[in-house]
Amino acid sequence: MKTIVVLVGVLLLASPLLAQEEETLLKGTIESGGFGGPVVKIGSLNGESGVLVGGRGGWIINHTFILGGGGYGLVNNVRARVLGPRGERYLAFGYGGLELEYVPEWNKLIHVSFMTLVGGGGVGWRDTQAEAVPREEESDAFFILEPAANVTLNVTPYFRISAGVSYRYVTGVNSAASSNSELSGPSGVLTFRFGTF
Numbered sequence: 001m002k003t004i005v006v007l008v009g010v011l012l013l014a015s016p017l018l019a020q021e022e023e024t025l026l027k028g029t030i031e032s033g034g035f036g037g038p039v040v041k042i043g044s045l046n047g048e049s050g051v052l053v054g055g056r057g058g059w060i061i062n063h064t065f066i067l068g069g070g071g072y073g074l075v076n077n078v079r080a081r082v083l084g085p086r087g088e089r090y091l092a093f094g095y096g097g098l099e100l101e102y103v104p105e106w107n108k109l110i111h112v113s114f115m116t117l118v119g120g121g122g123v124g125w126r127d128t129q130a131e132a133v134p135r136e137e138e139s140d141a142f143f144i145l146e147p148a149a150n151v152t153l154n155v156t157p158y159f160r161i162s163a164g165v166s167y168r169y170v171t172g173v174n175s176a177a178s179s180n181s182e183l184s185g186p187s188g189v190l191t192f193r194f195g196t197f
Contacts, residue, residue, distance in 0.1 A: 033060035035195025043187030071096030080125035080177040095121025140175040
């Protein structure tokens, strides 16, 4: 009988040691938010200045991590490397993908963030001279990795403006319109974010 009492006593004393808290990446309650907004990027494509316009949005986890996506397309005329029957042809270029962002000190008036886009896109050329409606010719898919750093201004609790720089790493292009190196390069980025942060 004494052995059973001693055994029960040892188990009761040892049970708090066995019931230690599980370690996890995110502790406590997860706070969620979200945002969306337009983006303008200006950078070099085929040795000329290209303007890309698009949008991005994401789920904000604990004010610090963003899991989202974005898509961007070329809106100005950048010459392709191929000539058409009536003269120059122009680059058709766009991409999109998964975006991951880390935002330390999100509650400061001005703060930095670090993000990366992993995705794919398409490149080809279009002939604006041949028809009233531009038609796209030849298209090729590619992989893109685009890291970026931003400085963000908290304008209101629901609106933020970010300015930053990114670098497009493009691979897999096999097109007469352009090449991996001519599509890769730095960009200046301006983002308007609307949401709950």
